[in-house]
Amino acid sequence: MVVVSLVAIILGISSAFFSNLRRGHRLEASGNQIVSVLRTARQWALAGSARSQVEIDSSRNSFRGVGRRIVGQWHFEDDRTTGAYGRHGQVHGVEWISGRFGQGGLFGLSPGSRIDCGLLGEFGLSTGIAMEAWVEPRRRCRQVILRAGRGAVLWMDDEMRLVGESGGAQVLTEPGFMTGNRFTHVALVADGVELALWIDRVRVASVPMDEMPRLEPERTFTVSDPSLPFQGIIDEVRLDHVVTLEQIELPERIRIVRTPQRFVFDARGRLDSGVHGDTDIERVLLYSENLEKWAVVEVTRMGGFKEIKILETQEEAERYGAPPLTRSGS
Numbered sequence: 001m002v003v004v005s006l007v008a009i010i011l012g013i014s015s016a017f018f019s020n021l022r023r024g025h026r027l028e029a030s031g032n033q034i035v036s037v038l039r040t041a042r043q044w045a046l047a048g049s050a051r052s053q054v055e056i057d058s059s060r061n062s063f064r065g066v067g068r069r070i071v072g073q074w075h076f077e078d079d080r081t082t083g084a085y086g087r088h089g090q091v092h093g094v095e096w097i098s099g100r101f102g103q104g105g106l107f108g109l110s111p112g113s114r115i116d117c118g119l120l121g122e123f124g125l126s127t128g129i130a131m132e133a134w135v136e137p138r139r140r141c142r143q144v145i146l147r148a149g150r151g152a153v154l155w156m157d158d159e160m161r162l163v164g165e166s167g168g169a170q171v172l173t174e175p176g177f178m179t180g181n182r183f184t185h186v187a188l189v190a191d192g193v194e195l196a197l198w199i200d201r202v203r204v205a206s207v208p209m210d211e212m213p214r215l216e217p218e219r220t221f222t223v224s225d226p227s228l229p230f231q232g233i234i235d236e237v238r239l240d241h242v243v244t245l246e247q248i249e250l251p252e253r254i255r256i257v258r259t260p261q262r263f264v265f266d267a268r269g270r271l272d273s274g275v276h277g278d279t280d281i282e283r284v285l286l287y288s289e290n291l292e293k294w295a296v297v298e299v300t301r302m303g304g305f306k307e308i309k310i311l312e313t314q315e316e317a318e319r320y321g322a323p324p325l326t327r328s329g330s
Contacts, residue, residue, distance in 0.1 A: 065245035072239035104235030121217025128191030128242030139231035149219020166190035
């Protein structure tokens with residue numbers, strides 16, 4: 001009887017030990033999954049010399065890497081209708097004057113003022129879309145900057161709001177956000193999950209999307225619009241294909257207790273200063289409800305990754321930004 005009791009005790013201890021070991025492994029594995037998504041996004045930025053980002057949804061415990069691949073670009077320089085990647089434009093009622101960099105197009109001089117840049121089917125846009133340009137508005141009125149058929153449109157209203165529409169969603173800034181008679185960089189990104197506006201490379205507004213942009217291949221990508229032509233100068237137009245690179249959801253019992261809204265990597269693979277400022281390190285802090293331990297994922301300003309830390313005490317976690325721990329239940 002004594003032997004049986006001892007065996008039971010030993011087996012019980014072993015079971016608890018290995019259960020905790022497995023849970024500890026899950027906590028560290030969750031941190032490694034996050035690092036994997038971040039690394040994938042950073043490598044995409046480096047490979048394509050284009051921004052990428054990781055979106056974090058704390059309510060769903062999810063991390064999603066999003067990359068952009070340039071498919072069209074128009075500088076409006078020597079041969080002004082010729083774009084990069086063989087995408088040439090057809091000009092209607094546009095005058096060439098000094099732009100943001102070199103030459104730009106002055107729109108709105110005649111009805112239907114625009115540049116038709118090709119059918120959407122020619123750009124290989126199968127999922128999301130990003131479009132951007134430098135603009136100098138010269139009138140307060142409803143005016144279209146860029147249009148991807150019926151799939152996405154970036155425009156301004158008569159109260160100088162910047163407005164984006166795609167996939168049945170609309171996002172807009174406050175009135176007066178745009179300034180007349182000066183150049184501003186504007187961008188619309190629609191990836192089927194979120195519709196976002198960027199001004200001077202800073203994300204200024206976003207709304208959720210319930211569906212992907214309807215990028216009908218027979219529709220045209222246009223700079224300005226024949227029905228609501230832009231009134232001012234447009235320069236340096238760019239069109240990108242937006243894709244989901246990698247997505248994970250953490251286990252239910254592991255919570256995200258601290259994180260930036262997103263990680264954005266610039267074309268050099270560094271944390272984008274327009275989003276992250278001058279911070280030296282950005283952190284994601286995870287908490288395991290089973291273990292009552294924390295894990296820290298750290299990304300340096302240069303885009304490097306530190307070894308994942310497992311924190312044993314509340315005091316340690318608070319040094320990394322954890323709020324005071326509150327336990328529910330009895």
